[in-house]
Amino acid sequence: MPADLRHAAERAKGFMPPSEGQALFETACAYGSLGPICEIGTYCGKSAIYLGAGARHTSSVVFTVDHHRGSEEIQPGWAHHDPTLMDPRFGKMDSLPFFRTAIASAGLEEEVIAVVGRSETVARYWNIPLAMLFIDGGHSEGPVTSDYEGWAPHVMVDGALVFHDIYPDPARGGQAPFRVYGRALASGDFKEVAAEGSLRVLQRVASPGPSA
Ligand code: SAH
Ligand code: MG
Numbered sequence: 001m002p003a004d005l006r007h008a009a010e011r012a013k014g015f016m017p018p019s020e021g022q023a024l025f026e027t028a029c030a031y032g033s034l035g036p037i038c039e040i041g042t043y044c045g046k047s048a049i050y051l052g053a054g055a056r057h058t059s060s061v062v063f064t065v066d067h068h069r070g071s072e073e074i075q076p077g078w079a080h081h082d083p084t085l086m087d088p089r090f091g092k093m094d095s096l097p098f099f100r101t102a103i104a105s106a107g108l109e110e111e112v113i114a115v116v117g118r119s120e121t122v123a124r125y126w127n128i129p130l131a132m133l134f135i136d137g138g139h140s141e142g143p144v145t146s147d148y149e150g151w152a153p154h155v156m157v158d159g160a161l162v163f164h165d166i167y168p169d170p171a172r173g174g175q176a177p178f179r180v181y182g183r184a185l186a187s188g189d190f191k192e193v194a195a196e197g198s199l200r201v202l203q204r205v206a207s208p209g210p211s212a
Helices: 003-011 018-034 046-057 096-106 119-125 141-154 176-186
Strands: 037-040 062-066 112-116 130-135 155-163 190-196 199-204
Touching: 003 018, 003 046, 003 096, 018 037, 018 046, 018 130, 018 155, 018 190, 018 199, 037 046, 037 141, 046 062, 046 096, 046 112, 046 130, 062 096, 062 119, 096 112, 119 141, 130 141, 141 155, 141 176, 155 176, 176 190, 176 199
Parallel strands: 037 062, 037 130, 062 112, 130 155
Antiparallel strands: 155 199, 190 199
């Protein structure tokens, strides 16, 4: 990954360790030539920079979806809450200005396209086949389930479905993403092709024809 983009990603606020970011970049490079990339859970744009670097490399784009009001697990009072993200005018979090700064600083405004809204609502209207889908939005059971159900059907054959925060050991982290990842594998629609830290890369297999 180009050093300037890697530095921009490392400077941005977020929850993506460098080794997993590198894997995200490599995955975007591997799949981006098939079509657009979509991320669920933008936050301050850290992972979007890794994806955007891969999109640039393959002449693709990244749509990144977030209401920018924070997941339940990053609200005031929770361990990962960042008080500098509070907007006192509305008494709500707002990560959108941080995202804009991060993407502009990285020089990726042509490649990374913000979609601001609830993931469930955007999914209901979406009909663009995806070369790569990265699920990193709300990490509790309801949101991660609806992200899978609403977005995974848009992953094209041979495209990638990528999950973050997969912790087989409950002592390491929440289990909802791990359960949904298990469901994706059990569906028979996806096979696992790579793993790095808590990142898991699945690929859609062709659905069996009538004679199979
Ligand atoms: N991918 C980022 C981290 C994302 S944190 C990184 O690696 O840096 C999860 C994000 O999901 C939060 O910004 C939160 O606002 C968003 N989110 C949670 N539930 C959502 C929903 N239902 N619709 C849209 N965004 C949601
Ligand atoms: Mg994450």
